[in-house]
Amino acid sequence: MRTDDFDYTLPQELIAQAPAEPRDSCRLLVLDRADGHVEHRHFSDVGTYLEPGDLLVVNETRVMPARLLGRKPTGAVSEVLLLKRREDLDALGHVWECLVHPGKRLRQGARVEFRAGGAEAPQDAPLVLVAEVLDFVEGSRGGRLVRFHPQGGRSLDEALHEAGHVPLPPYITSYKGDPEKYQTVYAMSAEHSAAAPTAGLHFTPELIARLRERGIGWASVELEVGIDTFRLVEEDDPADHVIHTERYHVSPEVVRKVHETKAAGHRVVAVGTTAVRSLESAFDPAAPVADPPVVARRFERAADAASVVGTGDIVAREDATTNLYLMPGSTFHVVDALITNFHVPRSTLMMLVSAFATREQVMAAYEQAIAERYRFFSFGDAMLIV
Numbered sequence: 001m002r003t004d005d006f007d008y009t010l011p012q013e014l015i016a017q018a019p020a021e022p023r024d025s026c027r028l029l030v031l032d033r034a035d036g037h038v039e040h041r042h043f044s045d046v047g048t049y050l051e052p053g054d055l056l057v058v059n060e061t062r063v064m065p066a067r068l069l070g071r072k073p074t075g076a077v078s079e080v081l082l083l084k085r086r087e088d089l090d091a092l093g094h095v096w097e098c099l100v101h102p103g104k105r106l107r108q109g110a111r112v113e114f115r116a117g118g119a120e121a122p123q124d125a126p127l128v129l130v131a132e133v134l135d136f137v138e139g140s141r142g143g144r145l146v147r148f149h150p151q152g153g154r155s156l157d158e159a160l161h162e163a164g165h166v167p168l169p170p171y172i173t174s175y176k177g178d179p180e181k182y183q184t185v186y187a188m189s190a191e192h193s194a195a196a197p198t199a200g201l202h203f204t205p206e207l208i209a210r211l212r213e214r215g216i217g218w219a220s221v222e223l224e225v226g227i228d229t230f231r232l233v234e235e236d237d238p239a240d241h242v243i244h245t246e247r248y249h250v251s252p253e254v255v256r257k258v259h260e261t262k263a264a265g266h267r268v269v270a271v272g273t274t275a276v277r278s279l280e281s282a283f284d285p286a287a288p289v290a291d292p293p294v295v296a297r298r299f300e301r302a303a304d305a306a307s308v309v310g311t312g313d314i315v316a317r318e319d320a321t322t323n324l325y326l327m328p329g330s331t332f333h334v335v336d337a338l339i340t341n342f343h344v345p346r347s348t349l350m351m352l353v354s355a356f357a358t359r360e361q362v363m364a365a366y367e368q369a370i371a372e373r374y375r376f377f378s379f380g381d382a383m384l385i386v
Contacts, residue, residue: 001237001238001239001327001328001329002236002237002238003233003234003235003236003237003238003241003346004236004346005359006233006238006345006346006347006350006351006354006359007345007346008345008363008366008367008370010345010370010376011370014370014373014374014375014376014380015171015172015375015376015377015380016172016375016376016377016378016379016380016381017172017173017174017175017379018175018177018181018379019177019181019182019201019379020043020202020375020379020381022204023043023181023185023201023202023203023204024042024043024044024046024202024203024204024206024207025042025043025044026042026043026202026375026380026381026382027040027041027042027043027372027374027375027381027382028040028041028042028043028045028046028381028382028383028384029041029365029368029369029374029381029382029383029384030049030383030384030386031357031361031362031365031383031384031385031386032386033356033357033358033361033385033386036360036361036364038364038365038368040372043202043207043381043382044207046207046211046339046382046384047207047210047211047214047216049337049384049386050211050214050216050269051216051266051267052214052215052216053215053216053217053261053264053265053266054216054217054261054266054267054268054269054337055216055217055218055219055257055258055261055266055267055268055269056211056216056217056218056219056269056271056339057219057220057221057254057258057268057269057270057271057275057278057279058184058186058197058200058203058218058219058220058221058271058272058275059184059197059200059220059221059222059223059225059271059272059274059275059278060184060186060187060188060220060221060222061187061188061192061193061197061222061223061224061225061274062183062187062188062189062190062191062192062193063166063167063182063183063187063191063193063194063195063196063225064082064160064164064166064191064192064193064194065160065161065164065165065166065191066081066082066083066160066164066166066167066194067079067080067081067164067165067166067167068080068081068082068112068114068118068129068131068160068163068164068165069114069118069120069165070112070113070114070115070118070129070131070163071112071113072105072110072111072112072113073111073113076105078100078101078102078105078106078112079100079101080098080099080100080106080112080131080146081098081099081100081167081194081227082096082098082146082160082194083096083097083098083099083143083194083226083227083228084096084097084226086145089145092134092147093147093148093149094147094148094149094150094156095134095145095146095147095148096145096146096148097137097140097143097144097145097146098131098143098144098145098146099142099143099144099227100133100142100144100146103142106133106144107133108133108134108135108136109132109133110132110133111130111131111132111133112130112131113127113129113130113131114127114128114129114130114131114159114163114164115127115128115163116128116162116163117162117163118163118164118165126151126152126162127151127152128150128151128152128154128158128159128162128163129148129149129150129151129154129156129159129160129162129163130148130149130151131146131147131148131149132146132147132148132149133145133146134146134147157191165179166179166182166183167194167195167227168182168378169195169230169377169378170230171344171377171378172377172378172379175379181201182196182201182378182379183196184196184197184200184201184203185203185204185205185208186200186203186208186220188220188222192222192224192247193224193225193226194225194226194227195225195226195227195229195230196225196378197223197225197271197272197274197275198272198341198377198378198379199271199272199273199275199339199340199341199382200271200272201378201379202339202382203271217257217261219253219254219257219258220254221248221249221250221251221254221275221278221279222248222249222278223246223247223248223249223274223275223277223278223322224246224247224248225246225274226244226246228244229244229348229349230344230347231244231347232344232345232346232347233346233347233348233351238327238348238351239327241325241348242323243323243324243325243348244323245321245322245323246274246277246321246322246323247319247320247321248277248278248281248282248317248320248321248322249278249317249318249319249320250278250279250281250282250314250316250317250318250320251316251318252316254316255282255314255315255316258279258294258314258334259290259294259314262290262292262293262294262295263292267297267336267337268296268334268335268336268337269335269336269337269338269339270335270337270338270339271339272339272340272341273338273340273343273349273352273353275335276326276332276335276338276352276356277322277324277326277352278317278322279314279334279335280324280326280332280333280334280335281317281320281322281324282314282315282316282317282320282334283312283313283314283315283333283334284312284313284314284315285311285312286311286312287312287313287314287315288313289311289312289313290313290314293313294312294313294314294333294334295333296332296333296334296335296336297336312333314333314334325348325351326351326352326355326356327348327351327352327354327355328351328354328355328358328359329355330355332355332356335356337384337385337386338353338356338384338385339382339383339384340353340382340383340384340385341376341377341378341380341381341382341383342366342369342374342376342377342380342381342383343377344377350362353383353385356385357385365383369381369383
């Protein structure tokens, strides 16, 4: 297995620059793992492939206004992107791991000022935040430790909302619309992520209500999505890649719903790769086996639908971290079906979906999607793998 195995050529015009309107009007490619059959629908039809008793598990995280554009005392424009709060350094104040630009000019001791409205704000706009570069982040690719000083009695959250912007992925270059379109309709109020769980962007309140009326269950986990989710695998052997670590939460209530769903013979349907990583990270191979056991079904329509029963069980994980790396050959213990977007070539997300189906099935489905002019990546169309 080589990283090149997960590469493909995508016409630039198929990278979606704006979301579908309404959200659930986007297209939906349905891939059946039993035989590789593909169907082309719209996301509003997703309920056609779900049964009463199935459980949808979503990532309810919200994206914070983590992109800051400001100026150094010299007047030079600088950018700071918040990645992860360093709680171990709370004694020093508000310290975060960040990406900075231009990196060569933002070394230890550099200061950047942020005014209400961002870098284009007039100089008499209120100064709301000052960033102070403390050091490089060990082991990162140019990351910095940055201490933030809110101004005028503001909290850091208040300052970020006055000066910051929701960070869109680097391949979205022309979107000028409502930043709330880069949030799911069910996102929690607290803001913890640097990127959206984009498979959930297709749901509308009306679609969710219809699914629930049909008896389809709903559960929420949280995985705090980091910007490293966009980093490509550069190593020739994907096994040599070191995946990023993210914080996640799987509540006892979610564990209970998973157990009830499995006991009734229904499916756990993950909405997005972050929901997959949360659920599979919460599986403990050393835990006592549930009765009936929690077993992911490899093929819904195959004669051998039930996998071989192993050991372990899903357990609650509160405020945990994961660097789970799923690639072909990995075992899925909890998730039976997956709603996802179309992912960037050579990414860990391509490897995850290729592990859930097969690489050959996924690459063939992507070929069809390109031929059918589907829209790709965060604001693009959706895929259901059953």
